[in-house]
Amino acid sequence: MERGRMENRFAFVATLAKNWQIDSGRQTMRTISAKEAKYHFGKLIDIARAEAVTVEKHGRAVVVVLAVEEYERLKAIEAGQNG
Secondary structure (H helix, E strand, O other): OOHHHHHHHHHHHHHHHHHOOEEOOEEOOEEEEHHHHHHOHHHHHHHHOOOOEEEEEOOEEEEEEOOHHHHHHHHHHHHHHHO
């Protein structure tokens, strides 16, 4: 991997680590900017497979990226409550 790409990847991971928050002893969702998500989409997918990631645009949450398995689990819960 060329040096510039590696440095960008490290910067992206550092940003995610910085945005990983601990709230009253429990972990909360990671948050990244839409720009970071665009330029590091592959890494976003890798992380979202393990935990949900909030993507913000202009400082406001616009989407949450999460694993298919988690999405299906949430749909099943919703179907059970509505059925």
